[in-house]
Amino acid sequence: MTDMRNIVILTGAGISAESGIDTFRDGGGLWEQHRVEDVATPEAFVRDPDLVLRFYDQRREAIQAKQPNAAHEAIARLDAEWDGELLVVTQNVDDLHERAGARRVLHMHGTHLNAWCTACDIRSRWTGPMIDRPPCPACGTPALRPDVVWFGEMPYEMERIHAALRQADLFVSIGTSGAVYPAAGFVQDAREMRVRTLELNLEASMGSRWFHQSRHGPATQVVPEWVA
Numbered sequence: 001m002t003d004m005r006n007i008v009i010l011t012g013a014g015i016s017a018e019s020g021i022d023t024f025r026d027g028g029g030l031w032e033q034h035r036v037e038d039v040a041t042p043e044a045f046v047r048d049p050d051l052v053l054r055f056y057d058q059r060r061e062a063i064q065a066k067q068p069n070a071a072h073e074a075i076a077r078l079d080a081e082w083d084g085e086l087l088v089v090t091q092n093v094d095d096l097h098e099r100a101g102a103r104r105v106l107h108m109h110g111t112h113l114n115a116w117c118t119a120c121d122i123r124s125r126w127t128g129p130m131i132d133r134p135p136c137p138a139c140g141t142p143a144l145r146p147d148v149v150w151f152g153e154m155p156y157e158m159e160r161i162h163a164a165l166r167q168a169d170l171f172v173s174i175g176t177s178g179a180v181y182p183a184a185g186f187v188q189d190a191r192e193m194r195v196r197t198l199e200l201n202l203e204a205s206m207g208s209r210w211f212h213q214s215r216h217g218p219a220t221q222v223v224p225e226w227v228a
């Protein structure tokens with residue numbers, strides 16, 4: 001990495017898999033237990049809010065019991081030591097990057113630690129359940145939803161992500177299937193901007209062919225090896 005100064009790292013569910021958090025599309029993953037249209041779209045929330053809130057309450061509780069793994073720790077180390085620009089763009093709603101100590105983290109699909117009030121549009125820290133329709137801490141209306149990005153909604157901070165990609169020398173994608181846009185398109189965006197690209201994933205992903213280089217293996221192995 002000697003000739004690299006500015007790095008953008010994209011992470012997906014695979015980086016948290018070895019912490020015991022289910023991925024979405026692997027065998028036994030979340031979408032085998034729930035149809036995506038039933039739990040991860042705004043239409044689903046209108047149709048059956050109890051089902052959606054229960055799904056996210058369970059995941060929020062499960063995530064809080066998990067710990068960062070060696071891959072999160074390696075990225076946190078890199079973040080602390082890297083004096084060039086670095087941005088970790090995570091699709092994950094868990095906070096394992098932050099709990100490992102990473103500082104430069106952007107949650108493009110939101111975070112399980114926030115509630116978003118659909119009445120007053122204020123986001124607030126929220127670690128408890130939402131199924132009992134608690135009032136919004138800002139306006140008092142019982143209209144909270146998880147502050148996560150569902151299909152058909154605009155991911156967060158796209159301008160900041162593209163600005164970081166434009167400045168980048170290296171784009172690294174870790175533990176994501178390349179099935180969900182716009183994140184799946186970042187590698188092509190990076191290539192168009194002549195940014196070097198590297199994929200670290202358990203196995204070949206839908207996007208593998210776009211990367212200059214791919215290294216396959218569990219994140220707890222390949223990420224610390226790459227950072228070292």
Ligand code: BJW
Nearest residue numbers: 012013014023024025091151152175176177180181202219
């Ligand atoms: C390991 C490992 C180990 C395992 N070590 N690796 C056609 C029709 C309809 C819509 C579209 C369409 N074409 C495109 C779209 C848009 C749509 C989309 O992409 N759909 C696709 C399904 C085709 N995208 C959107 O709607 C997005 N918004 C958007 O585009 O806005 C534009 C817009 C314009 C104008 C008006 C309005 C909007 C929003 C996408 C939101 C995604 N949300 C979710 C849920 C978030 C909340 C939650 O967590 O519940 O985000 S879905 C889910 O998928 C979650 C993830 O962040 C995301 C990506 O999943 P990820 O991380 O890649 O996980 P997996 O399971 O897929 O892969 C895991 C990988 O890890 C695998 O490769 C394993 O091999 C690997 N792995 N163990 C290393 N130990």
